[in-house]
Amino acid sequence: MLDTAHLEVDRQINVGNALGPILAALRPTPLQSTTVTRGDAVIAATLALLNARGTPPKLVDQATDSVVTAFDRTLDTREQMLRDTLVPLGPQQLEALGRLRFLRARLFPTGTTFIRLPMELEWRHLTELKTHLEDDEVVAAIEALGLQPEVEHVSAHLERYGRALGQDGGGAGRATELASTAWHEAFRRFAAQVLADYGDDLATQRELLGPYEAQLVQQRVLARAQRRARAAEAAGAGGGKDEGGKDEEHGPPSKLGSAAPAAG
Numbered sequence: 001m002l003d004t005a006h007l008e009v010d011r012q013i014n015v016g017n018a019l020g021p022i023l024a025a026l027r028p029t030p031l032q033s034t035t036v037t038r039g040d041a042v043i044a045a046t047l048a049l050l051n052a053r054g055t056p057p058k059l060v061d062q063a064t065d066s067v068v069t070a071f072d073r074t075l076d077t078r079e080q081m082l083r084d085t086l087v088p089l090g091p092q093q094l095e096a097l098g099r100l101r102f103l104r105a106r107l108f109p110t111g112t113t114f115i116r117l118p119m120e121l122e123w124r125h126l127t128e129l130k131t132h133l134e135d136d137e138v139v140a141a142i143e144a145l146g147l148q149p150e151v152e153h154v155s156a157h158l159e160r161y162g163r164a165l166g167q168d169g170g171g172a173g174r175a176t177e178l179a180s181t182a183w184h185e186a187f188r189r190f191a192a193q194v195l196a197d198y199g200d201d202l203a204t205q206r207e208l209l210g211p212y213e214a215q216l217v218q219q220r221v222l223a224r225a226q227r228r229a230r231a232a233e234a235a236g237a238g239g240g241k242d243e244g245g246k247d248e249e250h251g252p253p254s255k256l257g258s259a260a261p262a263a264g
Contacts, residue, residue, distance in 0.1 A: 016046025018211035038190035052179035
């Protein structure tokens with residue numbers, strides 16, 4: 001049974017990068033579709049992990065601020081265009097003007113000065129904006145004005161902003177933690193499927209699960225070396241007793257080819 005102990009984030013990414021070419025390789029007998037589907041989920045989780053780790057929160061903040069303020073200006077510009085100082089507004093123009101004023105009042109009741117706040121505080125205002133964008137009256141006004149593409153773009157930025165803060169404003173590092181947990185769950189399911197589809201085929205098991213196994217072994221070897229170095233330092237020039245060979249990550253090295261976990 002493959003021991004799916006948690007890997008460090010960099011090692012998770014290494015596994016995902018190695019798995020892509022393995023799944024894409026041409027074979028006389030194609031891989032089982034169930035295995036490929038689970039493997040693709042690991043690749044997707046790797047991309048999500050790279051995205052969560054690789055986008056600096058400051059960049060997310062700046063991009064979202066630009067899009068949100070531009071949307072507010074779009075509403076304002078369309079409202080300013082519907083002036084009646086020279087030409088009276090007709091019924092359609094009056095309806096559009098009413099919808100624009102309604103959207104600005106509902107979505108930006110105090111303007112967009114909140115973009116100057118720290119991310120954790122700004123997120124409260126963006127959460128309110130996200131909620132209002134889902135109101136039935138707001139959705140109807142957006143559709144009537146043909147603003148769906150703009151609103152979808154705003155909503156996508158709000159979602160990325162939330163991810164940068166761990167969805168709940170709990171700190172930028174939380175996003176990477178959540179993506180790492182999701183990656184591990186995706187790989188656990190992949191490993192279970194491989195063992196279910198190739199229970200008697202150790203060569204294919206090793207090919208598909210080998211990158212994970214290699215990273216896990218390297219992680220444990222490094223952890224043991226670090227523990228020994230700490231023990232030696234504490235004992236004074238290595239005079240203390242070695243802490244032994246027990247691994248920091250859930251016991252002994254794993255073995256491929258024994259009983260498979262449920263592929264659920």
